[in-house]
Amino acid sequence: xxxxxxxxxxxxxxxxxxxxxxxxxxxxxxxxxxxxxxxxxxxxxxxxxxxxxxxxxxxxxxxxxxxxxxxxxxxxxxxxxxxxxxxxxxxxxxxxxxxxxxxxxxxxxxxxxxxxxxxxxxxxxxxxxxxxxxxxxxxxxxxxxxxxxxxxxxxxxxxxxxxxxxxxxxxxxxxxxxxxxxxxxxxxxxxxxxxxxxxxxxxxxxxxxxxxxxxxxxxxxxxxxxxxxxxxxxxxxxxxxxxxxxxxxxxxxxxxxxxxxxxxxxxxxxxxxxxxxxxxxxxxxxxxxxxxxxxxxxxxxxxxxxx
Amino acid sequence: xxxxxxxxxxxxxxxxxxxxxxxxxxxxxxxxxxxxxxxxxxxxxxxxxxxxxxxxxxxxxxxxxxxxxxxxxxxxxxxxxxxxxxxxxxxxxxxxxxxxxxxxxxxxxxxxxxxxxxxxxxxxxxxxxxxxxxxxxxxxxxxxxxxxxxxxxxxxxxxxxxxxxxxxxxxxxxxxxxxxxxxxxxxxxxxxxxxxxxxxxxxxxxxxxxxxxxxxxxxxxxxxxxxxxxxxxxxxxxxxxxxxxxxxxxxxxxxxxxxxxxxxxxxxxxxxxxxxxxxxxxxxxxxxxxxxxxxxxxxxxxxxxxxxxxxxxxxxxxxxxxxxxxxxxxxxxxxxxxxxxxxxxxxxxxxxxxxxxxxxxxxxxxxxxxxxxxxxxxxxxxxxxxxxxxxxxxxxxxxxxxxxxxxxxxxxxxxxxxxxxxxxxxxxxxxx
Numbered sequence: 001x002x003x004x005x006x007x008x009x010x011x012x013x014x015x016x017x018x019x020x021x022x023x024x025x026x027x028x029x030x031x032x033x034x035x036x037x038x039x040x041x042x043x044x045x046x047x048x049x050x051x052x053x054x055x056x057x058x059x060x061x062x063x064x065x066x067x068x069x070x071x072x073x074x075x076x077x078x079x080x081x082x083x084x085x086x087x088x089x090x091x092x093x094x095x096x097x098x099x100x101x102x103x104x105x106x107x108x109x110x111x112x113x114x115x116x117x118x119x120x121x122x123x124x125x126x127x128x129x130x131x132x133x134x135x136x137x138x139x140x141x142x143x144x145x146x147x148x149x150x151x152x153x154x155x156x157x158x159x160x161x162x163x164x165x166x167x168x169x170x171x172x173x174x175x176x177x178x179x180x181x182x183x184x185x186x187x188x189x190x191x192x193x194x195x196x197x198x199x200x201x202x203x204x205x206x207x208x209x210x211x212x213x214x215x216x217x218x219x220x221x222x223x224x225x226x227x228x229x230x231x232x233x234x235x236x237x238x239x240x241x242x243x244x245x246x247x248x249x250x251x252x253x254x255x256x257x258x259x260x261x262x263x264x265x266x267x268x269x270x271x272x273x274x275x276x277x278x279x280x281x282x283x284x285x286x287x288x289x290x291x292x293x294x295x296x297x298x299x300x301x302x303x304x305x306x307x
Numbered sequence: 308x309x310x311x312x313x314x315x316x317x318x319x320x321x322x323x324x325x326x327x328x329x330x331x332x333x334x335x336x337x338x339x340x341x342x343x344x345x346x347x348x349x350x351x352x353x354x355x356x357x358x359x360x361x362x363x364x365x366x367x368x369x370x371x372x373x374x375x376x377x378x379x380x381x382x383x384x385x386x387x388x389x390x391x392x393x394x395x396x397x398x399x400x401x402x403x404x405x406x407x408x409x410x411x412x413x414x415x416x417x418x419x420x421x422x423x424x425x426x427x428x429x430x431x432x433x434x435x436x437x438x439x440x441x442x443x444x445x446x447x448x449x450x451x452x453x454x455x456x457x458x459x460x461x462x463x464x465x466x467x468x469x470x471x472x473x474x475x476x477x478x479x480x481x482x483x484x485x486x487x488x489x490x491x492x493x494x495x496x497x498x499x500x501x502x503x504x505x506x507x508x509x510x511x512x513x514x515x516x517x518x519x520x521x522x523x524x525x526x527x528x529x530x531x532x533x534x535x536x537x538x539x540x541x542x543x544x545x546x547x548x549x550x551x552x553x554x555x556x557x558x559x560x561x562x563x564x565x566x567x568x569x570x571x572x573x574x575x576x577x578x579x580x581x582x583x584x585x586x587x588x589x590x591x592x593x594x595x596x597x598x599x600x601x602x603x604x605x606x607x608x609x610x611x612x613x614x615x616x617x618x619x620x621x622x623x624x625x626x627x628x629x630x631x632x633x634x635x636x637x638x639x640x641x642x643x644x645x646x647x648x649x650x651x652x653x654x655x656x657x658x659x660x661x662x663x664x665x666x667x668x669x670x671x672x673x674x675x676x677x678x679x680x681x682x683x684x685x686x687x688x689x690x691x692x693x694x695x696x697x698x699x700x701x702x703x704x705x706x707x708x709x710x711x712x713x714x715x716x717x718x719x720x721x722x723x724x725x726x727x728x729x730x731x732x733x734x735x736x737x738x739x
Binding site: 032036037038047053057128134135198201205206207212213215217220277282292 | 590
């Protein structure tokens with residue numbers, strides 16, 4: 001059971017999430033500087049952040065008949081949903097909200113991204129953006145069901161949907177150890193709902209950036225931020241679900257949460273560049289024929305153990 | 308403290324660059340890609356994301372309208388620059404960046420800079436289409452509504468007309484394919500006439516050693532091998548970028564740049580082997596691309612395609628794996644000093660047409676001269692002295708129809724016709 005968090009945690013949690021996302025951006029900057037053969041310099045860490053002033057000074061463009069309200073709603077939804085999702089994630093012993101159905105809340109926020117990206121693709125009234133928008137729906141259909149079972153599995157193991165209870169239930173053994181399939185599916189799906197790396201399908205270079213294609217200025221900033229915030233939020237969620245939350249020797253709980261989150265985040269940032277973009281038309285088969293039955297079987301394991 | 312000035316300076320520190328490569332502009336594009344990679348200036352995929360529009364290569368009047376549309380679609384602050392020569396690239400980028408940091412660039416009528424410092428050009432009005440894909444889709448804003456038609460499953464769906472090219476990231480520059488889409492399935496594909504080059508009718512950058520050897524010059528086999536390996540790595544870089552594997556695409560492009568920079572066999576060979584292992588051995592990439600765009604050797608021969616696309620005798624993976632094999636072989640031959648024998652080692656995209664005098668080229672046996680005032684559609688250029696890329700472009704419609712949009716892009720990237728080959732041919736015949 002997580003402690004009641006002080007009032008300022010409502011502000012601290014988003015700030016922490018943004019800091020983690022910035023860390024991921026910086027790590028990605030270093031990785032791509034190395035890949036591009038640029039001599040190592042400290043500036044590689046900070047240079048990607050120049051996107052912020054660049055996008056803030058950009059002036060709005062005029063497009064033929066865009067659907068501005070829906071476009072803006074879509075673009076704002078993605079980062080806002082990411083921030084809201086971590087409200088139930090305990091940081092050490094504290095969580096902003098000890099919601100009794102925290103797991104469902106996280107899942108619901110993640111599904112909001114579907115609507116957000118679809119609207120972001122629909123809004124500009126441009127062919128490639130629209131293709132990007134419905135690519136995310138196709139990708140969502142593929143990754144979502146295995147992910148839902150993967151999220152449910154630790155819930156069954158802990159007999160609670162409260163994220164704090166799930167972290168506390170791993171006193172003896174981390175869930176990652178005896179629910180490896182669910183853990184792997186969760187990590188894999190973080191890349192999917194962050195529409196990044198092998199799952200950059202809705203924002204693919206083959207459709208000139210897809211949902212990003214017509215965005216500029218602050219809208220582009222929000223949408224890109226959403227991408228990194230989701231990567232950070234997914235990593236933060238993996239810690240209480242599978243890695244024992246804040247449990248660990250010597251250090252206080254919050255420090256262990258931070259260390260584990262950063263480790264998961266680093267793994268995901270590194271994994272982004274390892275694979276080509278997976279198209280939903282090919283992935284669907286793997287997701288439903290292989291991953292879905294596997295994650296159902298995985299969910300069965302704690303169900304049998306607990307009963 | 309002037310906040311706007313500070314923000315503008317910060318924005319100019321890492322601008323995104325939209326590259327518009329002109330016919331005959333391959334060497335400029337290569338120099339530019341290298342410059343952008345080393346200076347950490349990201350390539351913009353669409354005008355919406357671009358701060359600098361960089362026109363690479365000799366000015367092409369036919370593409371001017373398309374370039375203008377890209378420019379109109381860019382948000383201010385923006386700058387525009389033109390590099391006609393690989394040596395101008397560094398200066399053009401630096402000038403554009405310096406201009407971007409000044410306050411005027413934030414005003415909507417941004418200036419236009421040439422590396423040579425010519426006068427700024429005024430804005431054209433109108434031309435309000437989108438850039439990138441140059442899409443015309445249904446809209447109440449004075450644009451035509453989409454018509455409907457039966458799709459492959461017998462449903463009546465909207466037909467969307469989308470042009471790929473002439474400017475699209477990781478696309479054979481200047482090539483235009485007009486697609487009729489239902490959903491994202493290609494119902495019809497049509498290859499448009501490639502733009503005539505604005506420059507002199509030189510051979511394509513990638514076939515230069517062969518053109519020189521045919522002209523009687525002594526060319527070392529190693530030099531041709533270097534050029535062919537770089538050409539395949541350029542194609543691979545494009546293909547891998549389209550396949551959504553930017554890390555591998557960067558490796559291919561770095562290797563290409565080092566080869567063109569004169570790197571030795573010892574330094575390149577292990578990296579070529581590593582790339583071949585990583586990309587050629589990737590089960591994921593194979594699983595994602597197998598079965599796409601099958602072109603058997605027999606069909607290829609019937610369509611006039613020779614060279615690697617015909618020898619691969621198969622789908623997309625067969626073609627990119629053949630490129631990788633050829634790169635490794637060529638890298639091992641970098642130090643060969645024997646004269647180049649074009650019959651034994653063919654140019655990157657297949658044997659070049661035997662040189663003819665322009666009058667001969669204008670009167671191929673099967674085509675009456677009356678049909679040749681504009682010998683610029685691939686079909687018109689096909690009969691006699693077809694450059695390999697002309698045949699490659701001509702097989703595209705058949706391979707693209709029925710493919711999903713992402714698959715269509717992979718198919719084009721796996722054939723990678725070089726519009727410069729076509730343009731060189733077009734200029735050669737058109738000035739008669």
